[in-house]
Amino acid sequence: MRFVSGTKLDERVIRCDLDPGYRDGRQYGRGRSGGQVRDEYRQEYDAGRGGWGHNRLREEEEKKRQEDAQQRERERHERREEVYQEAQGTADAHKAPVGADAEYYETEHAERAGHATDEMTRDSGATKRQRDDDPDEQAGETGERHLDAGDAKNPRIESS
Secondary structure, eight states, rough: OOOTTOEEETTEOOOOOHHHHHHHTTTTTBTTTTSSGGGOOOSSSSSGGTBHHHHHHHHHHHHHHHHHHHHHHHHHHHHHHHHHHHHTTTTTTTTTTEEEEHHHHHHHHHHHTTTOOOOSSSSSTSSSOOTTTOOHHHHHHOOOOOOOOEEEEEEESSSO
């Protein structure tokens, strides 16, 4: 090394420095930091170089973490499903209990119609509301037609 260092080849100076990390079989592919540049991309197992390449080791560790996370999620999901299966017995969790839906619709229909459930037993004529201030509705019930003064001036409306 002493003889080669500093000599010129094609007007370029050859430099040789002592590499303290040099060992047989490890002299190729060394970078600035002195580590193995191609270690990350090795596909074969080499015990002298630390086993598998770094990328492959990272990939295997990431794959193991993902599998563990999936396993934990599956277990959590199974525990949650077991809790609900025990609570529901043989009934389906997505349906209303038998008989409750009909009662709900009956009460809902009665409330929308303006009747309470206890009023359903009474006469429907006694609970019907009529407006006293609506002359058209009253005229429609008696069969008479009520004309306003404004309607008489309109030529399109026929007077009877």
